Amino acid sequence: MLFQVVTIFPELIDAFARVGLVAKSVEAGILRFEALSPRAFTSDKHNSVDDAPFGGGSGMVMLPEPLALTMEAHDRSAAAAGLSRSLRVLLTPQGRVFTQADARRLAALPGLMLICGRYEGVDERVHALVDEQISIGDFVLNGGEVAAMALIEAVSRLLPGMLGNAQSLDEESHAAGLLEYPHYTRPRSFRGHDVPAVLLSGNHAAVARWRRKQALLRTRAQRPDLFAQLALDATDRALLAEAEDEA
Ligand code: ADE
Numbered sequence: 001m002l003f004q005v006v007t008i009f010p011e012l013i014d015a016f017a018r019v020g021l022v023a024k025s026v027e028a029g030i031l032r033f034e035a036l037s038p039r040a041f042t043s044d045k046h047n048s049v050d051d052a053p054f055g056g057g058s059g060m061v062m063l064p065e066p067l068a069l070t071m072e073a074h075d076r077s078a079a080a081a082g083l084s085r086s087l088r089v090l091l092t093p094q095g096r097v098f099t100q101a102d103a104r105r106l107a108a109l110p111g112l113m114l115i116c117g118r119y120e121g122v123d124e125r126v127h128a129l130v131d132e133q134i135s136i137g138d139f140v141l142n143g144g145e146v147a148a149m150a151l152i153e154a155v156s157r158l159l160p161g162m163l164g165n166a167q168s169l170d171e172e173s174h175a176a177g178l179l180e181y182p183h184y185t186r187p188r189s190f191r192g193h194d195v196p197a198v199l200l201s202g203n204h205a206a207v208a209r210w211r212r213k214q215a216l217l218r219t220r221a222q223r224p225d226l227f228a229q230l231a232l233d234a235t236d237r238a239l240l241a242e243a244e245d246e247a
Pocket of ligand 1: 135139142147
């Protein structure tokens with residue numbers, strides 16, 4: 001999958017692409033990164049990428065022209081690689097909040113263009129040049145770069161070949177609208193806290209039931225918003241009733 005990033009800090013994306021599982025996937029040809037700076041597409045002597053807002057007020061606004069030219073350069077690069085034009089996503093706190101469902105949807109695409117704003121924001125007319133606006137949460141970053149990296153990580157780990165164990169993708173938090181069950185490893189007793197006995201029992205059916213129950217309880221306690229959206233079946237309701245009896 002091709003990730004094309006528009007950023008005044010391409011070195012951030014280059015560094016990200018050189019570390020860990022992302023680097024391995026680049027080497028394996030699963031991921032490809034292109035980071036271009038709008039500064040390279042300016043024509044004034046200061047290479048300006050921003051200016052003061054019309055109407056006054058604090059902060060600077062990113063100029064539309066260098067951003068548009070950078071997106072178009074990415075389009076030409078995708079075309080040269082025989083790919084269709086990448087979906088254009090603007091990272092902004094004003095976008096729709098990113099979810100695991102978005103990660104799955106975007107992971108099916110051959111390429112994705114991520115446009116990172118800085119300063120107070122981008123000129124409003126840039127919105128007409130992008131396909132979507134995405135936020136990674138209800139908080140404000142200094143720019144879209146960290147948000148773009150978060151999105152890239154969430155999307156790229158879903159690609160075939162990225163993770164050794166495909167089953168862990170199905171079981172992890174948010175895969176089915178549930179938080180994940182608790183995990184334990186050695187030692188069996190850690191500072192007075194023991195691993196739940198069922199996990200040492202070797203009874204796979206009992207382990208599966210326990211994990212499902214814990215995932216349900218944890219989601220209800222920590223994310224009532226997600227819990228409210230679950231379609232519980234008879235088994236789930238029985239597991240929850242069992243938990244009430246145990247309490
Ligand atoms: N840029 C600044 N804040 C952001 C956020 N929360 N999500 C995406 N892009 C951003």
